[in-house]
Amino acid sequence: MTRDHLRRLEAEAIHILREAVAEAARPVMLFSAGKDSCVMLHLARKAFFPIRPPFPLLHVDTGWKFREMYTLRDRLAAEAGMELIVHRNPDAQAQGINPFDHGAALHTDLWKTEGLKQALDQHRFDLAFGGARRDEEPSRSKERIFSLRSASHAWDPKRQRPELWSLYNSRLGPGESLRVFPLSNWTERDVWTYVARERIAVASLYFAAERPTVERAGALLLVDDDRFPLQPGEAVVQRRVRLRTLGCYPLSAGIPSDAADVEAVLAEMAASRRSERQGRLIDHDQPSSMERKKKQGYF
Amino acid sequence: MASLLRLLTCGSVDDGKSTLIGRLMVECGAVPDDRLPRSSALDYALIADGLEAEREQGITIDVAHLSFETPHRRFLLADTPGHEQYTRNMATGASNADLALLLVDASRGLLVQTRRHAAIAHLLGIRSFCLAVNKMDLVGHDRGRFEAIEGEFAALLDRLGGGACTAIPVSALNGDNVVTRSGAMAWYDGPTLLEHLEQVAPETEEALAGFRMPVQLVLREGGQRHYAGTIAGGAVAAGDTVLIAPSGRTARVARIVTMDGEVARAEAGDAVALAFEAQVDCSRGDMLATPGDPPTEADQFESTLIWFDETPLLPGRQYLLKIGTQSVAAAVHEPKHKLGLDTMARLAAKTLEMNEIGVANIWTARPILFEPYERSRALGGFILIDRISNATVAAGLIHFGLRRAENLHEQASSVTPARRAALLGQRPKLLWFTGLSGAGKSTIANLVEQKLHARGRHTFLLDGDNVRLGLNRDLGFTAADRVENIRRAGEAARLMLDAGLIVLAAFISPFRAERDMVRAMVPDGDFVEIFVDTPLAEAEHRDAKGLYQKARAGQLANFTGIDSPYEAPEDADVRIDTISTSAEEAAELIMNWLERQPG
Numbered sequence: 020m021t022r023d024h025l026r027r028l029e030a031e032a033i034h035i036l037r038e039a040v041a042e043a044a045r046p047v048m049l050f051s052a053g054k055d056s057c058v059m060l061h062l063a064r065k066a067f068f069p070i071r072p073p074f075p076l077l078h079v080d081t082g083w084k085f086r087e088m089y090t091l092r093d094r095l096a097a098e099a100g101m102e103l104i105v106h107r108n109p110d111a112q113a114q115g116i117n118p119f120d121h122g123a124a125l126h127t128d129l130w131k132t133e134g135l136k137q138a139l140d141q142h143r144f145d146l147a148f149g150g151a152r153r154d155e156e157p158s159r160s161k162e163r164i165f166s167l168r169s170a171s172h173a174w175d176p177k178r179q180r181p182e183l184w185s186l187y188n189s190r191l192g193p194g195e196s197l198r199v200f201p202l203s204n205w206t207e208r209d210v211w212t213y214v215a216r217e218r219i220a221v222a223s224l225y226f227a228a229e230r231p232t233v234e235r236a237g238a239l240l241l242v243d244d245d246r247f248p249l250q251p252g253e254a255v256v257q258r259r260v261r262l263r264t265l266g267c268y269p270l271s272a273g274i275p276s277d278a279a280d281v282e283a284v285l286a287e288m289a290a291s292r293r294s295e296r297q298g299r300l301i302d303h304d305q306p307s308s309m310e311r312k313k314k315q316g317y318f
Numbered sequence: 319m320a321s322l323l324r325l326l327t328c329g330s331v332d333d334g335k336s337t338l339i340g341r342l343m344v345e346c347g348a349v350p351d352d353r354l355p356r357s358s359a360l361d362y363a364l365i366a367d368g369l370e371a372e373r374e375q376g377i378t379i380d381v382a383h384l385s386f387e388t389p390h391r392r393f394l395l396a397d398t399p400g401h402e403q404y405t406r407n408m409a410t411g412a413s414n415a416d417l418a419l420l421l422v423d424a425s426r427g428l429l430v431q432t433r434r435h436a437a438i439a440h441l442l443g444i445r446s447f448c449l450a451v452n453k454m455d456l457v458g459h460d461r462g463r464f465e466a467i468e469g470e471f472a473a474l475l476d477r478l479g480g481g482a483c484t485a486i487p488v489s490a491l492n493g494d495n496v497v498t499r500s501g502a503m504a505w506y507d508g509p510t511l512l513e514h515l516e517q518v519a520p521e522t523e524e525a526l527a528g529f530r531m532p533v534q535l536v537l538r539e540g541g542q543r544h545y546a547g548t549i550a551g552g553a554v555a556a557g558d559t560v561l562i563a564p565s566g567r568t569a570r571v572a573r574i575v576t577m578d579g580e581v582a583r584a585e586a587g588d589a590v591a592l593a594f595e596a597q598v599d600c601s602r603g604d605m606l607a608t609p610g611d612p613p614t615e616a617d618q619f620e621s622t623l624i625w626f627d628e629t630p631l632l633p634g635r636q637y638l639l640k641i642g643t644q645s646v647a648a649a650v651h652e653p654k655h656k657l658g659l660d661t662m663a664r665l666a667a668k669t670l671e672m673n674e675i676g677v678a679n680i681w682t683a684r685p686i687l688f689e690p691y692e693r694s695r696a697l698g699g700f701i702l703i704d705r706i707s708n709a710t711v712a713a714g715l716i717h718f719g720l721r722r723a724e725n726l727h728e729q730a731s732s733v734t735p736a737r738r739a740a741l742l743g744q745r746p747k748l749l750w751f752t753g754l755s756g757a758g759k760s761t762i763a764n765l766v767e768q769k770l771h772a773r774g775r776h777t778f779l780l781d782g783d784n785v786r787l788g789l790n791r792d793l794g795f796t797a798a799d800r801v802e803n804i805r806r807a808g809e810a811a812r813l814m815l816d817a818g819l820i821v822l823a824a825f826i827s828p829f830r831a832e833r834d835m836v837r838a839m840v841p842d843g844d845f846v847e848i849f850v851d852t853p854l855a856e857a858e859h860r861d862a863k864g865l866y867q868k869a870r871a872g873q874l875a876n877f878t879g880i881d882s883p884y885e886a887p888e889d890a891d892v893r894i895d896t897i898s899t900s901a902e903e904a905a906e907l908i909m910n911w912l913e914r915q916p917g
Contacts, residue, residue: 024322024392026587033589034534034548041535041602041643068577068591069544070537153383160382176380180710181406181626183413184699185548186640190708204394206385294350 025213029062032201034185035164036066036148039199040073042189043146047139050076050103051084052092053265054221055150058210059201061219063148064099075102077147079138081130082107083118083267085243087222095220106138118269119248126267132315136172139196146189146197154206155295164203170194174314207295208288215281225284227261227276238272263295320392323515326411326439327397329421330431334452338421338490339384339397342512345497348386381407390516405673406626408435409713412442413699416520419448420471424463424487425456428470434659436471440478441622441675441715443695445521447475449485450511454503455492461505477662482521486511525586526551526694528611529560532642532687533604537591544575544591545600547643550696551689552608553585554592561609562600563687568609569594603644605687613697616719617685622677623650625670627704627711631678633669634801636835637711639682641700647683647838648702652798654678669798670712679720691715706831735841738818742776745915746815748840749908751824752833752887753850754879755865756857758896758904759824762850765905767822778814780807782825795876801832808836815840828878830885848908849890854879856897 040046048063050056063072076096096103111129118126139147153160163179165187180188189197202210214221231242233253240247241262242255247269249255260273261284278287329335343349382397396411412418418439422432436447449471457463468485475481486495487506494500497512509517529552537544554560558571572595574581584590592606600606605613625631631650639648656667656676670676691698702712739746749766751759760781770777782803786793790806793799804827811821827833837845857879858866869877876882887893892911894904 024320027322030548030587030589037534037546037589038643065577066546066589067537069539069575154385160384161380179380181410181701181713182710183410183701183713184695186699186701188640188701188703188708188710190638190703192708204383204385206387208387209392291350 025209025216028205028209029065029213031185031204032059032062033066035187035199035201036063036072038185038187039146039148039165039189039197040067042187043197045142045144046074046146046148047077047104047142047144048072048074048148049135049150050078050092050096051150051265052078052088052095052222053150054210054214054225055152055202057095057219057221058205058213059148059150060095060099061217062201071100074148075104077104077106077138077142077144079131079134080105080107081126081134081267082112083126083130083269085222085224085241085262085265085268085271087224088265091220091222104138104142106134106141108134108137117246118267119246123270126270128315130267139172144196145191146199148199148201150202151200152202152205152207152210162200162203164200165189166198166200167191168196168198172196176314208285211281211285211288215285222262222265224262224265227259227279227283229257230260230273231255232258232260232273239275241268241271241273243268320387320390322392322394323417323518323520324394324415325396325417325419325515326408326415326444327395327419327421328408328411328435328439329452330423330429330435333421333423333426334490335397335421338450338452338488338496338511339395341490341493341496343384343386345493346386346388346512348384381411388512388516393515405434405438406624406713408438409442409624412439412444413695413713415439415442415444417446417448417515417518418444419450419515421450421452422467422471423456424451424453424460424467427467428474430660432471433474436474437478437657437659437662438624438675440475440481443691445481446518447471447481447483448511448514448518449483450490451485451487452490454487454494455489459487459500459502461503464506484508484514484518486514526689526697528552528608529554529558529606530613530689530694530697531590531592531606532644532697533600533602533606534643535602536600542593543597543600544593545606546589546591547606548589548696549584549586550642551586551694553583554590554606555583556580559609560592560606561612562598563605563607563612564615564685565599565604566612567598567600569596569598569600571595605642613687613689614719615685615687617683618679618681618720619688620677620679620717620720621700621714622675622717623653623670623702623712623714624675625672625712627709628672629704629707629711630672631670631712632801633678633798634805635829635831636705636838638703638705639680639686639700639714640703641686641688641716642697644686646686648680650702651679651681680714688716688719690717692717704831705834735816735818738816742818744775744818744820746818746844747820747846747912748811748815748836748844749820749822749846749848750827750833750836751822751848751850752827752890754852754854754857754884755826755877756860756862757850757852758894758901759826759850761901762894762904762908763822763824765901766908769905769909770820775820776818777820777822780811780814780821780823780825782807785810785825795882797829797876797882800828800876800882804829804832804836808832808839811836812839815844826878826884828882828884830887833887846892846912847887847890848892848894849887850894850896850904851886852896 108130116129163182232239261276262273278284384395386393398408398411451464451467464487475483487503488495495510530550531547533545534547556571559568561568571592573593574584575591633652634649636647636649639646653667653676655664656674658665667676689697698716700714701710704711751763753759767777767779790803793803811823814821868874869880878884
């Protein structure tokens with residue numbers, strides 16, 4: 020019991036990454052350039068050192084991410100020397116689906132859920148790494164590390180395979196695939212502590228700065244580009260905010276904060292009484308909305 | 319930095335487990351305000367019960383993995399349901415836990431469920447227990463009641479084989495002795511639950527002294543190979559000589575490589591990559607070990623099995639066994655006994671049903687490397703996977719190898735199967751006819767054999783009925799006997815293929831898994847599956863032997879198609895529709911198919 024818990028979590032994640040690669044035919048890593056993605060990519064580089072991680076990165080794009088995330092995404096993929104596949108759902112593109120006109124639910128369903136299914140089918144990936152953690156949301160706490168998805172990418176909580184020790188059943192029937200979550204047992208706090216310890220580059224949006232914001236329905240939305248439609252009575256105001264999680268910018272609310280570096284973020288989190296996904300506008304459409312999304316194939 | 323404690327929580331329905339965990343997490347600040355239950359104390363339970371289906375039923379139906387921490391410790395908690403039918407989840411949660419937190423309702427005392435949970439936790443290697451005697455408020459915070467339950471549990475633990483236990487009187491509802499001390503139980507001077515969990519040093523299995531590292535994969539960088547894996551026991555240092563099992567070769571470790579630079583030494587729990595000084599043969603499934611102290615190697619061993627699947631264990635059927643980084647075909651003998659978990663009594667068993675635990679011998683298609691589970695969970699725990707459904711059907715713990723294979727060496731023969739076949743001037747094949755009783759398998763196989771014979775081919779016809787009169791006289795028609803019937807027929811056919819013959823085998827062989835087993839026994843491409851497809855109504859109408867009539871009258875049990883299933887081939891090499899095709903035409907069809915094959 021002498022070694023600290025982050026070293027144990029790191030070794031576990033590396034073991035999972037190697038096991039998945041040893042047994043999958045066509046693995047891929049989902050990569051959004053968020054902090055969990057950055058930690059997962061870092062762990063992958065460690066797991067396969069001295070060679071490059073033997074799989075491509077896949078970004079299921081919506082066209083509505085923060086501009087900084089696109090820059091960071093391309094830079095990190097290049098630094099890792101890995102192929103980056105960017106998929107944008109052509110149907111959503113043709114219909115001009117966006118979060119402002121169509122709402123969070125439809126936007127997320129078409130761009131992310133459908134887009135992910137399209138990308139996995141098109142490239143015939145049989146295993147996709149994701150950075151989801153069990154502490155994020157109640158339905159995640161019951162998720163397996165190797166999670167089976169049907170040929171239509173659906174998650175069936177009652178058909179999950181028991182997972183004992185470090186043994187993972189990666190056998191697949193026709194059309195089935197796996198989602199694998201190396202960070203399953205990590206918490207938000209673990210991620211930030213690890214970011215600090217390993218000096219992992221993450222988006223500056225996580226740290227407090229003066230940013231143009233609009234207050235809407237009690238949330239502080241960031242005006243990240245000129246596509247932000249102002250409603251009557253709304254004004255753009257410079258506020259000192261940071262993002263706790265990064266998604267599509269119109270769906271990720273900022274929080275007022277003075278935390279300008281990792282240490283300050285950790286201190287703020289220790290004092291905070293709000294959950295990490297507080298600023299995520301997609302989780303709250305309806306009760307159990309995350310569980311429903313996963314059954315439909317959301318990551 | 320805080321150390322990590324992995325714990326399992328279990329209790330019977332209504333013991334108040336979810337409420338206790340909810341309170342523990344809330345009071346440690348692990349539950350944010352926007353996820354807090356609104357007001358009533360009972361709602362603490364909602365924190366642990368994550369899934370919609372569970373909230374509807376008001377019970378916990380799957381393992382929930384929860385995290386919380388204090389300045390002293392980071393906790394990783396597997397919360398497992400109390401319902402009997404979900405025993406498999408308990409085993410899953412226990413497999414990685416250092417400590418089991420068991421809940422007992424003070425007003426109800428130790429229940430059958432409590433005994434089962436303690437037994438499973440102990441079986442899976444947990445030796446540290448914490449007994450939270452809950453609902454003390456319901457028994458007037460009575461010290462005598464608490465001590466009676468504490469004593470009863472200590473006796474239970476002794477019967478299970480021993481271990482350490484700390485009992486704590488609590489009320490999850492009121493928060494007494496969970497995180498803060500209770501004024502209501504001044505007689506109790508031990509730690510609160512959280513204090514205990516922060517301080518306890520869990521008893522773990524005796525660490526393996528020798529170095530053990532199952533090889534996960536080989537990373538090739540130019541000409542240099544790196545062997546990646548997680549160290550399961552002992553330690554390794556640059557310059558050490560290691561043994562590569564099972565080949566028995568040795569290699570010197572040149573470097574231990576990490577992205578942060580080379581390290582001089584690594585130990586159990588570390589995920590590493592090793593480079594050797596010289597090129598040696600080593601791949602996934604091999605195990606690195608201390609020279610002179612190799613891991614155990616056997617192809618027959620005794621194990622305890624925990625059956626998970628709705629389909630019961632079928633002794634003799636081939637499953638896929640996964641242990642460490644090895645995957646191998648394996649079959650289970652009929653169980654020696656199953657365990658009555660409430661009394662730990664050994665009960666007679668022919669099979670294992672879902673959630674049953676029993677002891678059985680297992681044999682594998684090739685020897686595997688392991689350590690007894692009692693010495694190493696990582697090297698002694700395995701899972702069984704169904705080859706058709708791909709479900710994880712069981713977990714197992716290896717106790718010891720039976721070492722029978724060591725005395726049986728395959729007789730190497732210098733006249734090879736290929737040379738025998740060459741002398742006969744033919745390519746050996748196994749033509750496997752499957753279909754319902756009375757479908758016409760033997761009739762068609764007979765005609766095909768005549769045609770082959772007429773063309774100068776060396777053949778042999780293995781007929782299900784004839785084999786049952788001799789070689790398999792001792793077998794009946796239960797599912798297990800049907801599996802063994804096909805296994806022996808497959809082995810007999812394999813010997814004849816080695817002799818260079820074209821073998822025709824006519825067996826109902828109703829289960830896909832057994833046909834696949836025979837396919838796997840013989841060289842690739844030699845197995846030809848011929849589906850003699852006669853609908854049940856037609857076979858029953860013909861009923862040449864009067865068997866269907868007897869089966870319908872209840873005089874024949876386990877009759878395929880009547881009260882025993884037939885799993886039709888999904889992708890047969892040849893399918894014969896006997897409604898539209900005569901036996902003679904069918905034989906011609908098969909001859910034509912054979913002539914189109916290469917070789």
